[in-house]
Structure formats: structure tokens, C-alpha cells
Amino acid sequence: MNESTSRIELLKVVSHPARIAILDELSKGVKCVSDFQGFLEISQPNISQHLSALRLAGIIDFFIDGRLRCYFLKNPFILDLLEILKKQYAGELPGPECCPVTKKGTYPGERRR
């Protein structure tokens, strides 16, 4: 698996509201499982499952303090991802010329006949 494929694999793993919420929290610092229970409205086993998936993907890791598992962010790509997820955009990209009613326009490339 090349670099770009594995990056897309990461995307897939984090494309879930609960996982993004977990990662966003981890971006602020080390958290243990019960910290997540405070604001995620899902069951404890489910939280563990998400954490497990994120860890398998190499996105997070943990250390142990007594009976607490303290999770932390490991992958720098995630910070950039979280940042653009929060970014505001001013409307759509400027589209190419075409009639807004019929949607007709002109293909800019070479036409194969």
C-alpha cells in the first residue's frame, strides 16, 4: 500500500461523527475513556470499539495509569484534517461557463472523434 492509499484509508476510518469528536477532544490533550463518556452519547463498549479502530489505524495510542487508559493523538495528519473540518468557506467554487437553465456549455479539451 502506497502513501496516498493509506492516507485515504485513514480518511475512511475517521469519517464518523463519534470518531471525529474523539479526535477533536484528543487534539486538546490526553484523555481517558471515561472522559469521552462525559460528552459522547454512546455506550462505553461502543466508545472502546471506536478507540480500538482508531488505534489499529495508527491514529492514536495510549498509556496506562492504574485502571485508566490514557489515549493520545499520534498522527499529525489528523490535526490538519480537524482544522479544515472547522474552516468556514465562502460559497461554492467559481464554476465554468455554462447556461444555468439548460446546463449547456463547451468542453475545454480536445474532442476525440
Add this chain to the structure above:
Amino acid sequence: MNESTSRIELLKVVSHPARIAILDELSKGVKCVSDFQGFLEISQPNISQHLSALRLAGIIDFFIDGRLRCYFLKNPFILDLLEILKKQYAGELPGPECCPVTKKGTYPGERRR
């Protein structure tokens, strides 16, 4: 559905190698379906299916030139996403203090007893 949830929904839709390849190509300009056939090793119907999914999600749109459907990028978030997908990172994030062998460390927050 709020802003952040729908952004995650977008992530989910694009978390696929063929879709990212399509979007990357569209980031260079308008393309028609047969342009994608040139470099994607998947069937024409499958390409149409991916394009359809991307369009449903509001990520791309098209205009028509004769029998060509000319697709273009509509959502600005995607450009930022493509950019970080290509970015190089220097190793992992600096982790918190913990023993590398036993994985033991200290939870930084308040301990509930």
C-alpha cells in the same frame, strides 16, 4: 444536520481511492467521463456511479456539451482536503511521557475516586 456533521458526511463520501483520483483530476479543470476512463482502471458504469455519488453529495456538478458530460469541482473544502492528502509529515506527534516498555504514565487530569 449541522455544518460539522455534513462535513463529516462529505469525508465519508470521498474516502475511496477512485473518488479521490477523480477529484484530484477535477482539481486541475473540467473533465468528461471518458477522460477518467483514461487513467482509472474501473469500468465506465462504475465511474458513472462514483460521479453520481459525488454529485449527490454536492461535491461536483456538470454541464453538457453534446454527448459529453463535463464535470467540475463545486465544493471548496475538497481542495483543502486534497492538499493535506498530499502533504508530507515528519514522523509522529510528540507523545506524552510514559514508559515505552510498560506503557505506564500519569493521567494529567482530575481523578474521580
Add this chain to the structure above:
DNA sequence: CAAATATATTCACATATTCTAATATTTGAA
């Protein structure tokens, strides 16, 4: 108009993902 080209749609199947429920494991406290 008939044929060819460009592209879309539909269906059915295989696979993957996610959640719930039940239970297990580990550790600190009493």
C-alpha cells in the same frame, strides 16, 4: 432514420461497517 458514441441507471450480490448486548479482564480499594 439507423448506427455509433457517450454516459447513466438498475438490480442483485458480496462485503464491510456499526451498534447492542453480554461478558471478560485488570486494577485499586476496603
Add this chain to the structure above:
DNA sequence: TTCAAATATTAGAATATGTGAATATATTTG
């Protein structure tokens, strides 16, 4: 030692997703 707390694991059901095959549609060309 026994109990409670913190967390993980497993299995199974429900659902979603991706793909191939077949076919449909629209437009241009002859």
C-alpha cells in the same frame, strides 16, 4: 480477598456500501 470501577472483547443483527452485468438513454453522424 473480595468488591467495585474502568475498560475491552466477542458475537450477532441490522444496515450500508461497492461492484459487475445488463440494459437504458440521449446525441451525433452518416
